[in-house]
Amino acid sequence: MKLIIAIVNDEDAIDVIDLLNEKGYRVTKLATTGGFLKSGNTTLMIGIEADKVDTVLGIIEETCKTRHQVVTNPSPLSTTTGVYVPYPVDIEVGGATIFVLDVDNFIKI
Amino acid sequence: MKLIIAIVNDEDAIDVIDLLNEKGYRVTKLATTGGFLKSGNTTLMIGIEADKVDTVLGIIEETCKTRHQVVTNPSPLSTTTGVYVPYPVDIEVGGATIFVLDVDNFIKI
Amino acid sequence: MKLIIAIVNDEDAIDVIDLLNEKGYRVTKLATTGGFLKSGNTTLMIGIEADKVDTVLGIIEETCKTRHQVVTNPSPLSTTTGVYVPYPVDIEVGGATIFVLDVDNFIKI
Ligand code: NI
Ligand code: NI
Ligand code: NI
Numbered sequence: 001m002k003l004i005i006a007i008v009n010d011e012d013a014i015d016v017i018d019l020l021n022e023k024g025y026r027v028t029k030l031a032t033t034g035g036f037l038k039s040g041n042t043t044l045m046i047g048i049e050a051d052k053v054d055t056v057l058g059i060i061e062e063t064c065k066t067r068h069q070v071v072t073n074p075s076p077l078s079t080t081t082g083v084y085v086p087y088p089v090d091i092e093v094g095g096a097t098i099f100v101l102d103v104d105n106f107i108k109i
Numbered sequence: 110m111k112l113i114i115a116i117v118n119d120e121d122a123i124d125v126i127d128l129l130n131e132k133g134y135r136v137t138k139l140a141t142t143g144g145f146l147k148s149g150n151t152t153l154m155i156g157i158e159a160d161k162v163d164t165v166l167g168i169i170e171e172t173c174k175t176r177h178q179v180v181t182n183p184s185p186l187s188t189t190t191g192v193y194v195p196y197p198v199d200i201e202v203g204g205a206t207i208f209v210l211d212v213d214n215f216i217k218i
Numbered sequence: 219m220k221l222i223i224a225i226v227n228d229e230d231a232i233d234v235i236d237l238l239n240e241k242g243y244r245v246t247k248l249a250t251t252g253g254f255l256k257s258g259n260t261t262l263m264i265g266i267e268a269d270k271v272d273t274v275l276g277i278i279e280e281t282c283k284t285r286h287q288v289v290t291n292p293s294p295l296s297t298t299t300g301v302y303v304p305y306p307v308d309i310e311v312g313g314a315t316i317f318v319l320d321v322d323n324f325i326k327i
Contacts, residue, residue, distance in 0.1 A: 001208075002322065003114070003208050003210065005221070005263075007246050007263075026206075028116050028150070028152060028206075030139055030152065030248055041246070043246060043248065043263075045114075045116075045152075047206065047208055053323075057325060060327075061325070061327050064327060065327055066327060094327075095326075095327060096325075096326075096327050097244075097246075097265065097324075097325075097326050098323075098324070098325040098326075098327070099219075099221050099265055099321050099323075099324055100321065100322040100323035100324075100325075101210055101221065101319055101320075101321060101322060102210075102211070102320070102322050103208050103209065103210060104111065104209040104210060104211050105162070105207075105208075105209035106206075106207070106208055106209075107166060107170070107205075107206075107207040107209075108204075108205075108206050108207075109169075109170050109173060109174055109175060109203075109204060109205050109207070110317075112223070112317050112319065135315075137225050137259070137261060137315075139248055139261065154223075154225075154261075156315065156317055210319055211319075211320070212317050212318065212319060213220065213318040213319060213320050214271075214316075214317075214318035215315075215316070215317055215318075216275060216279070216314075216315075216316040216318075217313075217314075217315050217316075218278075218279050218282060218283055218284060218312075218313060218314050218316070
C-alpha cells in the first residue's frame with residue numbers, strides 16, 4: 001500500500017479529482033497555501049495498492065502538466081502614451097509536486 | 110515512532126479527538142473535504158510510539174465505526190399524491206480510512 | 219528524498235516559512251488546529267534531499283524554539299479590591315513537533 005501526496009494548482013484540482021474518481025480512485029483534499037507552486041495550491045492524498053501507483057501518477061501528470069497559456073493582458077503596452085493596447089501574454093500554468101510514501105498499515109472501517 | 114493519518118467523518122472527529130486526548134494522545138486536525146467518505150471529513154495526525162499503534166487504532170475504530178442510524182425523512186413518500194408522510198430511513202454513518210506511516214525521525218522542541 | 223512534516227505555532231509560521239524560502243527551500247502550508255501545541259498551529263510540508271534534513275531541522279528549531287516571553291497582563295491582580303493593576307506575566311511560546319518521513323518516489327512536473 002502506498003500513500004500519494006500530490007500538491008497541485010488550485011485550477012487543476014477539480015479536473016484531476018474528477019478524473020481519479022471516475023477511474024475509481026478516492027481522493028482526500030487538503031486546503032493548502034503557497035510554497036511549491038506560485039499560485040494557490042491544493043494537497044491531495046490518495047491511498048492505493050503499489051501496483052496502481054504508476055497509473056495514478058500518469059493521470060496526475062497528464063492533468064496537471066506545466067503548459068503554456070496565452071492570456072490577453074489588458075494592461076497598457078506603454079504607460080508613456082497612456083493608450084491601453086491589449087496584447088497577448090504567454091504564461092506558464094499547472095505543475096505539481098508529488099511524494100509517494102510507503103504505508104506500514106492501511107485500515108478501512 | 111509511527112505517524113497515524115486518519116480520515117474520519119466530521120461528526121465523529123470531536124468525539125475521537127476528545128477520547129484520544131483523555132488517554133494522553135495528542136492529535137493534529139487538518140481541514141479536509143470529500144473523497145474517502147461521502148460526507149465532510151477531517152484528517153487527524155497522531156504521532157506515537159510503535160507499541161501504542163494498536164491502542165490508538167482501537168480507539169479510532171471503536172469511535173468511528175460504520176453504523177446504521179435511523180432518521181425520519183420529511184420528504185414526501187409519494188410525490189403523486191402531494192401528501193408528505195414522514196417515514197424512517199436507515200442510513201449508514203461513520204467510517205474511517207487510516208494510514209500508518211513509519212517515521213524516520215521525530216523531534217519535539 | 220525526505221518529507222518533513224512540521225507542526226509549528228501560528229505566530230512562528232510566517233518567520234520560518236520566510237527563512238526557509240530565503241535559503242531556497244519550498245514549503246507547503248496546511249491549515250491546522252489544536253493538538254500538539256496549546257495555541258493555533260500550522261502544519262508545514264517540506265520535501266528535501268536526505269543530506270539537507272539537518273540544515274532544515276536546524277532552521278525550524280532555531281525559529282520555533284520554546285522561549286519565555288513577558289507580557290503585561292491587563293487583568294486585575296485582585297478582584298476583591300476592584301483595582302486593575304497591570305503586571306508582567308512570564309509565558310512560554312513557540313515549540314514544534316516534527317516528523318521526518320522517508321519518500322519512496324518524488325516527482326516534480
Ligand atoms: Ni515552458
Ligand atoms: Ni451496514
Ligand atoms: Ni521554559
